[in-house]
Amino acid sequence: MSFVWPQDPRDLFVERYPQMVAFGLPASDVDAVRAAITEMWPDAPGGWVREWSQLADRYAADGRHDLAVLAYGYAKFPTLANEPKRMALARQAEEYQLAAAGFPVDFSRRILTLPHQGGSTQVPVHILAAPDLPADAPVTLASGGVDSWKMDLHSLLVGLALQTRTRIIAFDLAGTGETSHIPMTHDGGTEIIEGLITEARRTGNGQVVHFGLSMGGYYSARTGLTGAVDAAINIGGPVEAAFAPGRTFAFGMEGIVGNALGFNESPSPEEQSAEFAKFNLRHLLDQDTNAPMLVINGADDVHVPQHDTLVFQGRRDTRVDLIPGTGHCAITKLPEVMPVINDWLKRTLGI
Template sequence: MPYEFPVDHHALIEERSGQFLSFGLTPQDLEHARTAIDSMWADAPGGWVHEWSRLAAKHSAQGDHALASMVYGIAKFPVLANESRRRALHHQVDEYVKAAGGFGVEFERRVLTLPYRNTAIELPVHLFSADRRYNEAPVLLLSGGVDGWKMDMHPLAVAFAQNAGVTVLAFDQPGTGESPVPLDEFGDQVIDGLIAAARPLGNGKVGHLGVSFGGNFAVRSGLTGAVDAVINIGAPVTAAFEVANLERLLYGMADIVGNAVGFDRPPTQEELIAATLGFDRRDLLLSQSSTPMLVINGADDVHVPLDDTLIFQGRSNTDVHVIPDAGHCAVTKLPELTPMMVDWLRRRLAA
């Protein structure tokens, strides 16, 4: 079962304010949160979930289901550690589906049956398409990381579906959101199953866009040659899993990861290192993959060492961009970076 953990909610709001505003949060709602929230976990007035959910319900009552969904997404942030956050996720899904008519693209919610550890799992996914002619376009797998899930990636999903000539298949990576399995050594099987499902869904070509920890899975997809193009935004790859980096994780990130990998209590540092060691992809970097890869991160990332971006410099068929004056995943700059990413992917999947 997930667990609650100590976290300074004021510091968390400040650290994530740029991300929340880039998702579409209004400055007025952000200011309300700063003044109204006095507890991260209490399910009562002043509690994180209570105050964000109250704002979301207000937007829903006003008919703005897209904004309501986004605010419910903040309410469930950063982990589903209690019933109130699981309830917020349920409301987020409901509001998101209600808002789908205004997405500007065709939208479909499906549940895929995927092989996993000699059995099968059911994974809800979201499809975005310009015209729903799935078999005529490549498919782009899209996921966020341990605390930014498929619905939180909405602006990217719509932008690529509208402009990149792809069908976007958005999913929650293992250990997050609606995924039924933890973030463990078997997580790669889920990605392999998604790739296998994506090829016959589209025209046979598959890309993979991963943000933050989702980029770790995208990097594996590219380095193993499992997909035809990869965009990695802010992925932890090698240095992020070293002791020195795990020791300096801020804003509750160690416990966010601890929840994702399946602990029911705060792990020791040794336990967290052991649980994440399998996501160190340095062995895959020893070989040269022919899969085109675009690598992006902010120069001022507080979670992922810059080395995990720079390690891709000089590799064949790889473009690396370190964005100045930007933090983790360059989230505050993604709106201006998206046209470049869309153009890059369109050209690679059309080649």
């Protein structure tokens, strides 16, 4: 369930450079890797995975496991389309566990066995909590999207754990990261979320929040709209217009999404559009069963139309913020977004 596609690595730097630096990589190191990379897929000098992995190796050798996590995260970016990418993810997981001793939160890694398609499947999760958090605290399920996964979002998740006083259970969506063995079908991906909610209700005081970034925001919008959780935070999630027939993708997203959906070779635009259209949440938007919801995105998002944020305006128990001057998931304005999330969640849960 993987394939490569023609991709100019320069395009990925155009979009992702602000995130690379904002999440903690030194700009000088990112600039050096950017200058060295000439090709996307070969595991050779000038290849994306090789150059990023060499930077990660240097960080690891210097004992900077935190930076190695980020660099290996970009080595495996944007999808696990070949063996070098999968090896980079494995090294990222190793470095993450080595870095855990320096985390300002308590950390544990668990492998959950969850129901899936009439059987079961294993889903690795990372649990983050403030050191003095009581056992009966609420739980926040948290994920990124199709190309930024739980270890890539570490600094954001630590902030959530410390500021919201909830226990974070971080996971990768079906079709991505350490859950790539399951295609991200519209029903199978949802089944994994349902299993995680059940597990989360057993873990703390029974209150469950669902936080999703990008495609993760699609799933948190879904659980929020159905009322399956006690509160839902959707950051930059597609819900309706993004799934419209004929929609085009930017910055290699057609290959990233195609891999997540489980295609073995590059699908035609018609094949991918037909599969993606099944995710449309209009049938839930037409209902009035939602839990309290916070919906945020940047006004200049090239992936998700503004409609998919603004469509939540006027719903009960729902706050909507479309932030000017920033793009997908408002990543470049996270210092402004995080206090909004923290304050809203504390008020909503009565923390």
